[in-house]
Amino acid sequence: MKNIVTTLAMIIIALNITLADVKLEFKNYKIDHDNESELNTAIFTPEILKIENNNSNGKTTVIYNSVKEKIIILIYNDMSYMVLNKEMISNLNKQMSGMMDQMKQQLANLPDAQRKQMEKMMSSQFGGVSVNYSIKNTNEKKKVNQWNTTKYSLFADDELKSHIWAAPYTSVGIKESDMSVMKSFSQFMNDMLKAVPMAQKDPFSAVYDEFKGIPIRTINATDNSVSELVSIKDYTATEADFAIPTGFTEKKIPMSGGGR
Numbered sequence: 001m002k003n004i005v006t007t008l009a010m011i012i013i014a015l016n017i018t019l020a021d022v023k024l025e026f027k028n029y030k031i032d033h034d035n036e037s038e039l040n041t042a043i044f045t046p047e048i049l050k051i052e053n054n055n056s057n058g059k060t061t062v063i064y065n066s067v068k069e070k071i072i073i074l075i076y077n078d079m080s081y082m083v084l085n086k087e088m089i090s091n092l093n094k095q096m097s098g099m100m101d102q103m104k105q106q107l108a109n110l111p112d113a114q115r116k117q118m119e120k121m122m123s124s125q126f127g128g129v130s131v132n133y134s135i136k137n138t139n140e141k142k143k144v145n146q147w148n149t150t151k152y153s154l155f156a157d158d159e160l161k162s163h164i165w166a167a168p169y170t171s172v173g174i175k176e177s178d179m180s181v182m183k184s185f186s187q188f189m190n191d192m193l194k195a196v197p198m199a200q201k202d203p204f205s206a207v208y209d210e211f212k213g214i215p216i217r218t219i220n221a222t223d224n225s226v227s228e229l230v231s232i233k234d235y236t237a238t239e240a241d242f243a244i245p246t247g248f249t250e251k252k253i254p255m256s257g258g259g260r
Helices: 002-019 086-108 112-126 181-195 203-211
Strands: 021-030 038-044 048-055 058-065 070-075 080-085 133-144 147-156 159-168 213-220 225-235
Touching (some): 058 181, 086 181, 133 203, 147 213
Antiparallel strands (some): 048 058, 058 070, 133 147, 147 159, 159 213
């Protein structure tokens, strides 16, 4: 009887470890102004994740459901939210491809000087016709808080977007299985960036694509905002963590053919 009880206890403990949710806490601040930082969170469950981002442009939260293959983007400046799913991403891809083909045809008929000017404008407005995101390992090592990190540079084509000091899962005390939702999220983000090339790749998905790790410190090269990991905790997520706040209004995304 004692052996049975012990075995059951071990199974319960193992299940709790395997199914534990994870909550990461970050402080966000401007370079040289870390005394004015705000605390943001990222919550990971086996099926859903939530990432908050608070910078000079305001607060934005991304909620991703891997089962429904759906992403909700909360924009706090105007209390609105947008919903994107796989079907909508596919439709957006088709629309973007068709629009870019038309613009290419129109540009081909312009004089060289005017065409180059228009191409430059397209690059600044849309990130180019097709943005290639890449992450470069600088091999620079640095201890950030209590974690040993490696520095990576995130590029959109040749434009530097972020510096990311990251650490493998094992070195921050969590398992890859705790972040299993990241694989699906990373693929979803890659598909979305094909449809919305002006968006910036998320540091979590960028690091996951490279070596499956955690961004410890991220510096946005555009506005010098910093996101820095300060704690990792076991957490029990509830439905309220992933709910749309009261008073938020949905912004509909125009879709040809009524896609939704």
